[in-house]
Amino acid sequence: MTPADTPAPQPARVLAESMGYVLADDVAALAGVKLGTLATWARHGEGPPFVMFGRRRLYTREGLRRYLASID
Numbered sequence: 001m002t003p004a005d006t007p008a009p010q011p012a013r014v015l016a017e018s019m020g021y022v023l024a025d026d027v028a029a030l031a032g033v034k035l036g037t038l039a040t041w042a043r044h045g046e047g048p049p050f051v052m053f054g055r056r057r058l059y060t061r062e063g064l065r066r067y068l069a070s071i072d
Helices: 010-018 024-031 035-043 061-070
Strands: 021-023 051-053 056-060
Touching: 010 021, 021 024, 021 061, 024 035, 024 056, 035 056, 056 061
Parallel strands: none
Antiparallel strands: 021 056, 051 056
């Protein structure tokens, strides 16, 4: 498991959510996939759009909505 795949401590989650971002572990749970699958998608340019902040992938709520709408 890489640092980007490590579940975030609660303070990081609260801060990310307050800024409109969703953490990778929450996206993986929403999609019903493992963090490693989400990381593989990211490496291959697949899955929802994200930004890197340090070693963490952050997903915007709007980006997730657009991605979900595109796969309908």
